[in-house]
Amino acid sequence: MNNYERTAIIEQYLDGELQGGDLEKFELQALTDKELKQDLFLQSEIRKVLADKEAFELRVKLNTIHNNYQKEKKNVRKKKPVLTYTFITLSILIVVFVFFIFDSKLSNDELYEKYYKHYSSETITQSSELSTDNNYINALRIYERKQYNDAINLFDKIPENSPFYNSKEYYSGLSYMELQNYEEAIKHFNIVIKSKNNLFIENAIWYSALCYLKIDKTQLAIEYFKKLLNEDSTFKKEAGEIIEEIEDGSKK
Amino acid sequence: MYSDKEILKGLKTGDNSVLEYLYSKYRDPIIDFVVKNSGSEEEAIDVLQDSVINIYRKILKEDLVLYKDFNSYFSTAYRNNWRAVLKIKNQRIFTDEFPEDLIFEEFDYYNEYEFNRHQSYTTKQLKELGVDCQQVIEQYYLQNKTMNEIAYLMNYGNAQIAKNKRYRCVEYLKELLKNHINF
Numbered sequence: 001m002n003n004y005e006r007t008a009i010i011e012q013y014l015d016g017e018l019q020g021g022d023l024e025k026f027e028l029q030a031l032t033d034k035e036l037k038q039d040l041f042l043q044s045e046i047r048k049v050l051a052d053k054e055a056f057e058l059r060v061k062l063n064t065i066h067n068n069y070q071k072e073k074k075n076v077r078k079k080k081p082v083l084t085y086t087f088i089t090l091s092i093l094i095v096v097f098v099f100f101i102f103d104s105k106l107s108n109d110e111l112y113e114k115y116y117k118h119y120s121s122e123t124i125t126q127s128s129e130l131s132t133d134n135n136y137i138n139a140l141r142i143y144e145r146k147q148y149n150d151a152i153n154l155f156d157k158i159p160e161n162s163p164f165y166n167s168k169e170y171y172s173g174l175s176y177m178e179l180q181n182y183e184e185a186i187k188h189f190n191i192v193i194k195s196k197n198n199l200f201i202e203n204a205i206w207y208s209a210l211c212y213l214k215i216d217k218t219q220l221a222i223e224y225f226k227k228l229l230n231e232d233s234t235f236k237k238e239a240g241e242i243i244e245e246i247e248d249g250s251k252k
Numbered sequence: 253m254y255s256d257k258e259i260l261k262g263l264k265t266g267d268n269s270v271l272e273y274l275y276s277k278y279r280d281p282i283i284d285f286v287v288k289n290s291g292s293e294e295e296a297i298d299v300l301q302d303s304v305i306n307i308y309r310k311i312l313k314e315d316l317v318l319y320k321d322f323n324s325y326f327s328t329a330y331r332n333n334w335r336a337v338l339k340i341k342n343q344r345i346f347t348d349e350f351p352e353d354l355i356f357e358e359f360d361y362y363n364e365y366e367f368n369r370h371q372s373y374t375t376k377q378l379k380e381l382g383v384d385c386q387q388v389i390e391q392y393y394l395q396n397k398t399m400n401e402i403a404y405l406m407n408y409g410n411a412q413i414a415k416n417k418r419y420r421c422v423e424y425l426k427e428l429l430k431n432h433i434n435f
Binding site for chain 2: 003004007008011039042043045046047048049050051052053054055056057058059060061062063065066069135147149150156157158159160161
Protein backbone atom coordinates (compact mmCIF):
# COMPACT_ATOMS: atom_id res chain seq x y z
CA MET A 1 0.00 0.00 0.00
CA ASN A 2 1.52 3.38 -0.93
CA ASN A 3 1.10 6.65 1.03
CA TYR A 4 -1.86 7.87 -0.98
CA GLU A 5 -3.70 4.54 -0.73
CA ARG A 6 -3.09 4.46 3.01
CA THR A 7 -4.39 8.02 3.37
CA ALA A 8 -7.48 7.21 1.30
CA ILE A 9 -8.45 4.03 3.17
CA ILE A 10 -7.95 5.77 6.54
CA GLU A 11 -10.15 8.67 5.46
CA GLN A 12 -12.82 6.20 4.35
CA TYR A 13 -12.59 4.47 7.73
CA LEU A 14 -12.81 7.73 9.67
CA ASP A 15 -15.76 8.85 7.52
CA GLY A 16 -17.57 5.58 8.33
CA GLU A 17 -17.54 4.50 4.70
CA LEU A 18 -15.98 1.08 5.29
CA GLN A 19 -18.39 -1.70 6.04
CA GLY A 20 -18.57 -5.45 6.54
CA GLY A 21 -15.49 -7.34 5.42
CA ASP A 22 -13.58 -4.22 4.40
CA LEU A 23 -14.05 -2.74 7.86
CA GLU A 24 -12.94 -5.91 9.62
CA LYS A 25 -9.92 -6.21 7.36
CA PHE A 26 -8.91 -2.61 8.03
CA GLU A 27 -9.28 -2.88 11.80
CA LEU A 28 -7.20 -6.06 11.84
CA GLN A 29 -4.51 -4.50 9.69
CA ALA A 30 -4.41 -1.37 11.88
CA LEU A 31 -3.43 -3.58 14.83
CA THR A 32 -0.41 -5.07 13.11
CA ASP A 33 0.72 -2.70 10.36
CA LYS A 34 2.93 -0.07 12.04
CA GLU A 35 2.70 2.48 9.22
CA LEU A 36 -1.07 2.17 9.01
CA LYS A 37 -1.35 2.59 12.76
CA GLN A 38 0.84 5.69 12.75
CA ASP A 39 -1.05 7.26 9.87
CA LEU A 40 -4.38 6.45 11.50
CA PHE A 41 -3.22 8.29 14.61
CA LEU A 42 -2.02 11.27 12.56
CA GLN A 43 -5.16 11.57 10.49
CA SER A 44 -7.34 11.22 13.59
CA GLU A 45 -5.29 13.96 15.28
CA ILE A 46 -5.67 16.23 12.26
CA ARG A 47 -9.44 15.85 12.48
CA LYS A 48 -9.45 16.43 16.23
CA VAL A 49 -7.44 19.64 16.09
CA LEU A 50 -9.49 20.99 13.19
CA ALA A 51 -12.73 20.03 14.93
CA ASP A 52 -11.72 22.54 17.64
CA LYS A 53 -12.69 25.07 15.03
CA GLU A 54 -12.87 28.32 17.02
CA ALA A 55 -9.54 27.70 18.78
CA PHE A 56 -7.95 26.76 15.46
CA GLU A 57 -9.12 30.01 13.87
CA LEU A 58 -7.88 31.96 16.88
CA ARG A 59 -4.46 30.35 16.46
CA VAL A 60 -4.36 31.40 12.82
CA LYS A 61 -5.02 35.00 13.91
CA LEU A 62 -2.36 34.85 16.62
CA ASN A 63 0.17 33.46 14.13
CA THR A 64 -0.60 36.30 11.74
CA ILE A 65 -0.15 38.89 14.51
CA HIS A 66 3.15 37.29 15.47
CA ASN A 67 4.40 37.21 11.86
CA ASN A 68 3.45 40.86 11.32
CA TYR A 69 5.18 41.82 14.55
CA GLN A 70 8.36 40.07 13.41
CA LYS A 71 8.30 41.95 10.11
CA GLU A 72 7.79 45.31 11.81
CA LYS A 73 10.56 44.57 14.30
CA LYS A 74 13.05 44.28 11.44
CA ASN A 75 12.19 47.82 10.35
CA VAL A 76 12.63 49.46 13.76
CA ARG A 77 15.75 51.55 13.97
CA LYS A 78 18.05 51.26 16.93
CA LYS A 79 17.68 54.02 19.46
CA LYS A 80 20.59 56.40 19.66
CA PRO A 81 21.85 57.89 22.84
CA VAL A 82 19.75 60.89 23.86
CA LEU A 83 22.31 63.63 23.33
CA THR A 84 23.43 62.39 19.92
CA TYR A 85 19.79 61.98 18.91
CA THR A 86 18.96 65.49 20.08
CA PHE A 87 21.92 66.93 18.17
CA ILE A 88 20.94 65.11 14.98
CA THR A 89 17.31 66.19 15.33
CA LEU A 90 18.29 69.82 15.82
CA SER A 91 20.63 69.70 12.84
CA ILE A 92 17.93 68.24 10.65
CA LEU A 93 15.45 70.86 11.83
CA ILE A 94 17.88 73.64 10.96
CA VAL A 95 18.54 72.18 7.52
CA VAL A 96 14.85 71.65 6.88
CA PHE A 97 14.09 75.20 8.02
CA VAL A 98 16.70 76.64 5.66
CA PHE A 99 15.42 74.54 2.80
CA PHE A 100 11.88 75.48 3.56
CA ILE A 101 12.63 79.13 2.99
CA PHE A 102 14.08 78.45 -0.45
CA ASP A 103 12.29 75.34 -1.54
CA SER A 104 8.66 74.45 -0.95
CA LYS A 105 8.84 71.10 -2.80
CA LEU A 106 6.76 68.40 -1.21
CA SER A 107 8.60 65.28 -0.07
CA ASN A 108 7.59 61.86 -1.31
CA ASP A 109 5.86 61.20 2.01
CA GLU A 110 3.98 64.49 1.74
CA LEU A 111 2.91 63.72 -1.82
CA TYR A 112 1.72 60.31 -0.69
CA GLU A 113 -0.28 61.80 2.20
CA LYS A 114 -1.78 64.41 -0.10
CA TYR A 115 -2.90 62.04 -2.83
CA TYR A 116 -3.61 58.71 -1.10
CA LYS A 117 -7.27 58.00 -0.45
CA HIS A 118 -8.67 54.85 1.08
CA TYR A 119 -10.53 52.79 -1.53
CA SER A 120 -13.93 51.65 -0.35
CA SER A 121 -15.30 48.32 -1.51
CA GLU A 122 -18.96 49.35 -1.08
CA THR A 123 -19.85 49.69 -4.74
CA ILE A 124 -18.11 46.43 -5.61
CA THR A 125 -19.80 44.55 -2.78
CA GLN A 126 -23.19 45.58 -4.05
CA SER A 127 -22.48 44.22 -7.49
CA SER A 128 -21.30 40.94 -6.03
CA GLU A 129 -24.54 40.08 -4.27
CA LEU A 130 -25.11 37.10 -6.49
CA SER A 131 -21.62 35.75 -5.91
CA THR A 132 -21.31 32.31 -4.43
CA ASP A 133 -17.75 32.93 -3.26
CA ASN A 134 -18.23 33.45 0.48
CA ASN A 135 -14.54 34.02 1.10
CA TYR A 136 -14.49 36.97 -1.28
CA ILE A 137 -17.60 38.66 0.12
CA ASN A 138 -16.55 38.07 3.71
CA ALA A 139 -13.07 39.37 2.96
CA LEU A 140 -14.49 42.57 1.48
CA ARG A 141 -16.68 43.09 4.55
CA ILE A 142 -13.70 42.60 6.82
CA TYR A 143 -11.66 44.98 4.63
CA GLU A 144 -14.34 47.62 5.13
CA ARG A 145 -14.12 47.06 8.89
CA LYS A 146 -10.39 47.88 8.56
CA GLN A 147 -9.34 44.43 9.77
CA TYR A 148 -6.72 44.22 7.09
CA ASN A 149 -4.77 41.22 8.38
CA ASP A 150 -7.94 39.13 8.52
CA ALA A 151 -9.00 40.36 5.09
CA ILE A 152 -5.65 39.31 3.65
CA ASN A 153 -5.97 35.85 5.21
CA LEU A 154 -9.36 35.40 3.55
CA PHE A 155 -8.21 36.81 0.22
CA ASP A 156 -5.30 34.35 0.26
CA LYS A 157 -7.80 31.50 0.21
CA ILE A 158 -9.24 32.51 -3.14
CA PRO A 159 -7.70 30.33 -5.88
CA GLU A 160 -6.18 31.48 -9.15
CA ASN A 161 -9.04 30.05 -11.18
CA SER A 162 -11.65 32.06 -9.25
CA PRO A 163 -13.49 34.80 -11.17
CA PHE A 164 -12.56 37.09 -8.24
CA TYR A 165 -8.84 36.43 -8.48
CA ASN A 166 -7.87 39.84 -9.93
CA SER A 167 -10.24 41.66 -7.58
CA LYS A 168 -8.84 39.88 -4.56
CA GLU A 169 -5.25 40.66 -5.62
CA TYR A 170 -6.25 44.34 -5.92
CA TYR A 171 -7.82 44.41 -2.46
CA SER A 172 -4.92 42.45 -1.00
CA GLY A 173 -2.65 45.19 -2.34
CA LEU A 174 -4.83 47.86 -0.75
CA SER A 175 -4.85 45.96 2.56
CA TYR A 176 -1.06 45.78 2.56
CA MET A 177 -0.91 49.52 1.87
CA GLU A 178 -3.06 50.16 4.91
CA LEU A 179 -0.66 47.96 6.89
CA GLN A 180 2.20 50.06 5.42
CA ASN A 181 3.77 47.03 3.77
CA TYR A 182 4.30 48.79 0.44
CA GLU A 183 6.62 46.23 -1.16
CA GLU A 184 4.07 43.47 -0.60
CA ALA A 185 1.29 45.75 -1.87
CA ILE A 186 3.21 46.33 -5.12
CA LYS A 187 3.53 42.56 -5.69
CA HIS A 188 -0.22 42.17 -5.60
CA PHE A 189 -0.90 45.22 -7.77
CA ASN A 190 1.56 43.91 -10.35
CA ILE A 191 -0.45 40.71 -10.69
CA VAL A 192 -3.51 42.81 -11.50
CA ILE A 193 -1.58 44.95 -13.99
CA LYS A 194 -0.07 41.91 -15.75
CA SER A 195 -3.45 40.24 -16.25
CA LYS A 196 -4.46 43.06 -18.61
CA ASN A 197 -8.13 42.11 -18.63
CA ASN A 198 -9.87 43.50 -15.56
CA LEU A 199 -11.45 46.63 -14.12
CA PHE A 200 -8.72 47.41 -11.65
CA ILE A 201 -5.66 47.93 -13.83
CA GLU A 202 -5.71 51.71 -13.77
CA ASN A 203 -6.27 51.79 -10.01
CA ALA A 204 -3.51 49.21 -9.51
CA ILE A 205 -1.08 51.39 -11.51
CA TRP A 206 -2.10 54.47 -9.46
CA TYR A 207 -1.64 52.75 -6.11
CA SER A 208 1.60 51.06 -7.22
CA ALA A 209 2.95 54.49 -8.13
CA LEU A 210 2.00 55.83 -4.70
CA CYS A 211 3.70 52.84 -3.06
CA TYR A 212 6.91 53.46 -5.04
CA LEU A 213 6.72 57.09 -3.93
CA LYS A 214 6.37 56.05 -0.32
CA ILE A 215 9.41 53.76 -0.47
CA ASP A 216 11.38 56.47 -2.29
CA LYS A 217 11.71 54.62 -5.60
CA THR A 218 10.91 57.91 -7.28
CA GLN A 219 11.92 56.98 -10.83
CA LEU A 220 9.67 53.95 -10.80
CA ALA A 221 6.88 56.06 -9.32
CA ILE A 222 7.26 58.54 -12.20
CA GLU A 223 7.16 55.71 -14.76
CA TYR A 224 3.93 54.43 -13.32
CA PHE A 225 2.35 57.89 -13.03
CA LYS A 226 3.25 58.50 -16.70
CA LYS A 227 1.20 55.44 -17.69
CA LEU A 228 -1.85 57.35 -16.40
CA LEU A 229 -1.38 60.44 -18.56
CA ASN A 230 -3.57 59.22 -21.43
CA GLU A 231 -6.86 60.98 -22.17
CA ASP A 232 -9.15 58.29 -20.71
CA SER A 233 -7.47 57.94 -17.34
CA THR A 234 -9.33 58.92 -14.18
CA PHE A 235 -6.01 59.75 -12.58
CA LYS A 236 -4.61 61.84 -15.42
CA LYS A 237 -4.83 65.19 -13.55
CA GLU A 238 -3.37 63.96 -10.26
CA ALA A 239 -0.66 61.95 -11.97
CA GLY A 240 0.35 65.03 -13.96
CA GLU A 241 0.44 67.18 -10.81
CA ILE A 242 2.65 64.68 -8.98
CA ILE A 243 5.08 64.32 -11.89
CA GLU A 244 5.33 68.08 -12.15
CA GLU A 245 5.93 68.41 -8.42
CA ILE A 246 8.67 65.79 -8.47
CA GLU A 247 10.39 67.07 -11.61
CA ASP A 248 10.23 70.72 -10.51
CA GLY A 249 11.76 69.74 -7.20
CA SER A 250 14.61 67.83 -8.79
CA LYS A 251 15.51 70.76 -11.07
CA LYS A 252 16.04 73.11 -8.11
CA MET B 253 -5.97 50.15 26.60
CA TYR B 254 -8.87 47.74 27.23
CA SER B 255 -10.87 47.04 30.38
CA ASP B 256 -11.08 43.46 31.65
CA LYS B 257 -14.63 43.23 30.36
CA GLU B 258 -13.55 44.42 26.91
CA ILE B 259 -10.68 41.92 26.86
CA LEU B 260 -12.95 39.00 27.71
CA LYS B 261 -15.51 40.11 25.15
CA GLY B 262 -12.79 40.61 22.55
CA LEU B 263 -11.35 37.16 23.23
CA LYS B 264 -14.76 35.58 22.90
CA THR B 265 -15.36 37.18 19.50
CA GLY B 266 -11.76 36.81 18.31
CA ASP B 267 -11.44 40.57 17.96
CA ASN B 268 -8.14 41.26 16.21
CA SER B 269 -7.44 44.52 18.02
CA VAL B 270 -7.83 42.85 21.42
CA LEU B 271 -5.56 39.98 20.33
CA GLU B 272 -2.97 42.47 19.10
CA TYR B 273 -3.23 44.32 22.38
CA LEU B 274 -2.66 41.14 24.40
CA TYR B 275 0.22 40.12 22.15
CA SER B 276 1.96 43.49 22.45
CA LYS B 277 1.40 43.69 26.22
CA TYR B 278 2.47 40.17 27.18
CA ARG B 279 4.98 39.15 24.54
CA ASP B 280 8.07 40.64 26.19
CA PRO B 281 7.22 39.69 29.80
CA ILE B 282 6.53 36.10 28.74
CA ILE B 283 9.72 35.87 26.69
CA ASP B 284 11.64 37.30 29.62
CA PHE B 285 10.09 34.80 32.02
CA VAL B 286 10.45 31.72 29.82
CA VAL B 287 14.01 32.47 28.74
CA LYS B 288 15.08 33.02 32.37
CA ASN B 289 13.57 29.64 33.14
CA SER B 290 15.32 27.37 30.66
CA GLY B 291 13.20 28.15 27.64
CA SER B 292 13.59 29.71 24.23
CA GLU B 293 11.87 32.68 22.59
CA GLU B 294 9.99 30.29 20.32
CA GLU B 295 8.70 28.35 23.33
CA ALA B 296 7.66 31.65 24.92
CA ILE B 297 5.51 32.48 21.90
CA ASP B 298 3.92 29.00 22.19
CA VAL B 299 3.19 29.71 25.86
CA LEU B 300 1.59 33.03 24.97
CA GLN B 301 -0.58 31.42 22.30
CA ASP B 302 -1.58 28.42 24.43
CA SER B 303 -2.43 30.67 27.38
CA VAL B 304 -4.71 32.80 25.21
CA ILE B 305 -6.32 29.70 23.68
CA ASN B 306 -6.88 28.07 27.08
CA ILE B 307 -8.57 31.19 28.43
CA TYR B 308 -10.65 31.40 25.26
CA ARG B 309 -11.87 27.82 25.75
CA LYS B 310 -12.83 28.64 29.31
CA ILE B 311 -14.74 31.70 28.18
CA LEU B 312 -16.66 29.62 25.64
CA LYS B 313 -17.59 27.10 28.32
CA GLU B 314 -18.60 30.07 30.55
CA ASP B 315 -16.23 28.65 33.07
CA LEU B 316 -13.98 31.64 33.65
CA VAL B 317 -13.94 33.39 37.03
CA LEU B 318 -11.65 36.38 37.58
CA TYR B 319 -10.86 36.51 41.29
CA LYS B 320 -8.65 39.53 40.69
CA ASP B 321 -8.05 41.42 37.44
CA PHE B 322 -7.29 39.97 34.03
CA ASN B 323 -3.63 40.88 34.28
CA SER B 324 -3.18 38.86 37.47
CA TYR B 325 -5.14 35.97 36.00
CA PHE B 326 -3.21 35.88 32.77
CA SER B 327 0.15 36.31 34.47
CA THR B 328 -0.65 33.32 36.65
CA ALA B 329 -1.90 31.33 33.69
CA TYR B 330 1.22 31.72 31.57
CA ARG B 331 3.51 31.01 34.52
CA ASN B 332 1.57 27.85 35.29
CA ASN B 333 1.68 26.86 31.63
CA TRP B 334 5.46 27.15 31.48
CA ARG B 335 5.83 25.32 34.78
CA ALA B 336 3.77 22.45 33.38
CA VAL B 337 5.85 22.40 30.17
CA LEU B 338 9.07 22.14 32.17
CA LYS B 339 7.67 19.31 34.25
CA ILE B 340 6.65 17.50 31.08
CA LYS B 341 10.13 18.06 29.66
CA ASN B 342 11.69 17.10 33.03
CA GLN B 343 13.86 20.13 33.14
CA ARG B 344 15.37 21.82 36.13
CA ILE B 345 13.96 25.14 37.17
CA PHE B 346 16.68 27.69 37.72
CA THR B 347 15.16 30.80 39.11
CA ASP B 348 13.32 31.58 42.32
CA GLU B 349 10.84 33.65 40.36
CA PHE B 350 9.25 30.29 39.97
CA PRO B 351 8.17 29.09 43.40
CA GLU B 352 6.61 25.67 43.75
CA ASP B 353 3.69 27.13 45.66
CA LEU B 354 2.59 29.10 42.64
CA ILE B 355 -1.08 29.94 42.71
CA PHE B 356 -3.82 27.46 41.81
CA GLU B 357 -3.57 25.44 38.63
CA GLU B 358 -6.80 26.11 36.91
CA PHE B 359 -6.02 24.24 33.75
CA ASP B 360 -5.49 20.58 33.33
CA TYR B 361 -2.48 21.64 31.35
CA TYR B 362 -0.76 18.30 31.15
CA ASN B 363 -3.62 16.84 29.12
CA GLU B 364 -4.10 19.94 27.07
CA TYR B 365 -0.39 20.35 26.35
CA GLU B 366 -0.13 17.65 23.69
CA PHE B 367 -3.36 18.73 22.03
CA ASN B 368 -2.25 22.36 21.95
CA ARG B 369 1.12 21.43 20.44
CA HIS B 370 -0.53 19.29 17.75
CA GLN B 371 -2.98 22.06 16.97
CA SER B 372 -0.18 24.61 16.79
CA TYR B 373 1.92 22.48 14.41
CA THR B 374 -1.09 21.67 12.25
CA THR B 375 -1.99 25.38 12.00
CA LYS B 376 1.53 26.24 10.87
CA GLN B 377 1.98 23.32 8.47
CA LEU B 378 -1.42 23.90 6.88
CA LYS B 379 -0.13 27.29 5.73
CA GLU B 380 2.72 25.50 3.93
CA LEU B 381 0.26 23.72 1.65
CA GLY B 382 -0.94 25.20 -1.62
CA VAL B 383 -3.92 27.56 -1.46
CA ASP B 384 -6.30 25.01 -2.99
CA CYS B 385 -5.28 22.32 -0.46
CA GLN B 386 -5.79 24.76 2.40
CA GLN B 387 -9.24 25.57 1.05
CA VAL B 388 -10.28 21.95 0.56
CA ILE B 389 -9.12 20.95 4.04
CA GLU B 390 -10.74 23.95 5.72
CA GLN B 391 -14.00 23.53 3.83
CA TYR B 392 -14.30 19.84 4.71
CA TYR B 393 -12.95 19.65 8.27
CA LEU B 394 -13.68 23.16 9.57
CA GLN B 395 -16.76 24.20 7.66
CA ASN B 396 -18.22 20.67 7.32
CA LYS B 397 -19.07 21.15 3.65
CA THR B 398 -19.99 18.05 1.64
CA MET B 399 -17.80 16.84 -1.22
CA ASN B 400 -20.48 17.93 -3.68
CA GLU B 401 -20.39 21.49 -2.30
CA ILE B 402 -16.60 21.53 -2.37
CA ALA B 403 -16.58 20.23 -5.95
CA TYR B 404 -18.92 23.08 -6.94
CA LEU B 405 -17.02 25.84 -5.10
CA MET B 406 -13.60 24.69 -6.27
CA ASN B 407 -14.71 23.91 -9.83
CA TYR B 408 -13.82 20.23 -9.63
CA GLY B 409 -15.70 17.96 -12.04
CA ASN B 410 -17.54 15.93 -9.42
CA ALA B 411 -17.51 14.85 -5.77
CA GLN B 412 -15.11 11.96 -6.39
CA ILE B 413 -12.51 14.27 -7.93
CA ALA B 414 -12.90 16.59 -4.95
CA LYS B 415 -12.51 13.62 -2.62
CA ASN B 416 -9.33 12.46 -4.38
CA LYS B 417 -7.98 16.00 -4.05
CA ARG B 418 -8.80 15.99 -0.36
CA TYR B 419 -6.99 12.67 0.14
CA ARG B 420 -3.95 14.06 -1.67
CA CYS B 421 -3.97 17.22 0.48
CA VAL B 422 -4.26 15.22 3.70
CA GLU B 423 -1.35 13.09 2.49
CA TYR B 424 0.80 16.23 2.00
CA LEU B 425 -0.20 17.61 5.39
CA LYS B 426 0.60 14.32 7.04
CA GLU B 427 4.10 14.28 5.53
CA LEU B 428 4.73 17.82 6.77
CA LEU B 429 3.61 16.84 10.26
CA LYS B 430 5.72 13.67 10.25
CA ASN B 431 8.78 15.79 9.51
CA HIS B 432 8.07 17.89 12.56
CA ILE B 433 10.10 16.38 15.32
CA ASN B 434 7.58 16.93 18.10
CA PHE B 435 4.40 15.65 16.48
